[in-house]
Amino acid sequence: MTLERRELRPDDIAVQVNYCGVCHTDLHAVRAHTGRGGAPLVPGHEFTGVVTDTGTDVTAFAVGDPVAVGNIVDSCGVCGMCAAGQENFCREFPTLTYGGTDRHDGTTTLGGYAREYVVRDRFAYRLPTGLDAAGAAPLLCAGITVWEPLRALGVTSGTRVAVIGLGGLGHLAVKLAVALGADTTVVTRSAGKADDARRLGAHDVLVSTESQQMDGARDRFDVVIDTVSVAHDLEPYLRLLAMDGTLSQVGYLGPLTVQATDLLIGRKKLSSAGSGGRPATAAMLDFCAEHGLTADIELLPSGRVNEAFDRLQRNDVRYRFVLDLSDL
Numbered sequence: 001m002t003l004e005r006r007e008l009r010p011d012d013i014a015v016q017v018n019y020c021g022v023c024h025t026d027l028h029a030v031r032a033h034t035g036r037g038g039a040p041l042v043p044g045h046e047f048t049g050v051v052t053d054t055g056t057d058v059t060a061f062a063v064g065d066p067v068a069v070g071n072i073v074d075s076c077g078v079c080g081m082c083a084a085g086q087e088n089f090c091r092e093f094p095t096l097t098y099g100g101t102d103r104h105d106g107t108t109t110l111g112g113y114a115r116e117y118v119v120r121d122r123f124a125y126r127l128p129t130g131l132d133a134a135g136a137a138p139l140l141c142a143g144i145t146v147w148e149p150l151r152a153l154g155v156t157s158g159t160r161v162a163v164i165g166l167g168g169l170g171h172l173a174v175k176l177a178v179a180l181g182a183d184t185t186v187v188t189r190s191a192g193k194a195d196d197a198r199r200l201g202a203h204d205v206l207v208s209t210e211s212q213q214m215d216g217a218r219d220r221f222d223v224v225i226d227t228v229s230v231a232h233d234l235e236p237y238l239r240l241l242a243m244d245g246t247l248s249q250v251g252y253l254g255p256l257t258v259q260a261t262d263l264l265i266g267r268k269k270l271s272s273a274g275s276g277g278r279p280a281t282a283a284m285l286d287f288c289a290e291h292g293l294t295a296d297i298e299l300l301p302s303g304r305v306n307e308a309f310d311r312l313q314r315n316d317v318r319y320r321f322v323l324d325l326s327d328l
């Protein structure tokens with residue numbers, strides 16, 4: 001279908017979208033969308049492209065600049081969270097790239113499964129030279145969502161990190177943790193992913209369905225990043241934490257039941273995170289450029305989006321689908 005983008009405001013840029021990652025959140029959103037109310041759903045919140053026009057006040061970008069856009073496109077700019085560079089936690093809630101409400105005209109935002117996007121300049125990021133534009137697209141949601149907790153939890157050389165679930169978020173968590181120097185372990189249901197995990201840099205692999213392996217890894221990790229996309233019992237993963245360790249639940253974001261004693265024994269902490277602030281997003285892109293780090297992707301013509309969804313649903317992706325929108 002044909003989408004209308006808004007006329008540029010003084011601080012807007014127009015982006016020709018070339019590549020957009022297929023996040024599991026897009027799949028959740030499409031499956032939950034009823035079409036009631038008439039608003040279309042256009043998913044897509046991790047994309048890269050090129051600036052094609054700039055608003056009158058824009059100084060940071062020029063036509064032709066390669067840029068990247070993630071899963072938030074505006075925030076209030078004045079609350080404590082925004083002042084601290086954590087626009088992702090804005091007290092007024094950040095404007096989501098799709099399915100959000102534009103702060104000026106109240107319209108529903110439409111995402112990056114499109115040839116063009118119009119975005120406030122502050123929420124576009126210069127794509128560093130040297131990063132492959134298709135492989136970099138998933139950094140803007142999957143990457144930043146795991147980068148912020150890794151950094152906030154002080155992951156550095158020698159930190160013992162376990163990543164639960166080797167999918168889009170998980171494989172980038174592994175690459176980023178390894179690049180930060182962490183002693184990194186993948187915990188997966190899929191024994192067939194063990195070789196991939198090691199190729200991605202993981203030092204060890206635990207198959208979560210093998211109780212002996214899980215028992216043997218009890219109390220071993222300082223940080224657990226849980227990217228599992230469905231509701232699940234946290235107990236087996238909390239058991240992996242060492243004393244004072246933290247489990248960051250970034251995958252499933254619905255209600256959870258936790259036994260307090262699973263936290264009590266070992267004074268363990270349960271946390272969460274999502275998306276990232278502007279400074280952290282820019283820092284992550286610089287870090288990725290420095291380390292030559294992008295997602296492992298399967299690039300598909302945009303018309304094969306339903307195939308991407310079906311395969312993502314079946315856990316048949318290694319490790320992120322990216323749509324090529326230049327064919328629109």
Ligand SMILES: NC(=O)c1ccc[n+]([C@@H]2O[C@H](COP(=O)([O-])OP(=O)(O)OC[C@H]3O[C@@H](n4cnc5c(N)ncnc54)[C@H](OP(=O)(O)O)[C@@H]3O)[C@@H](O)[C@H]2O)c1
Nearest residue numbers: 024025165166167168169188189190228229250251274275
């Ligand atoms: N916090 C945020 O802001 C944020 C941002 C982006 C995405 N998300 C959410 O994060 C989740 C992961 O997204 P993604 O794009 O990385 O998805 P994905 O590529 O499908 O990866 C999810 C992984 O979870 C594991 N998994 C799936 N079903 C499972 C089950 N029943 N039991 C145990 N493990 C299971 C699988 O890993 P193995 O095969 O290795 O077991 C799978 O590869 C989604 O729910 C998404 O909505 C949150």
Ligand SMILES: [Zn+2]
Nearest residue numbers: 023025141142
């Ligand atoms: Zn996402």
Ligand SMILES: [Zn+2]
Nearest residue numbers: 076079082090
């Ligand atoms: Zn704010």
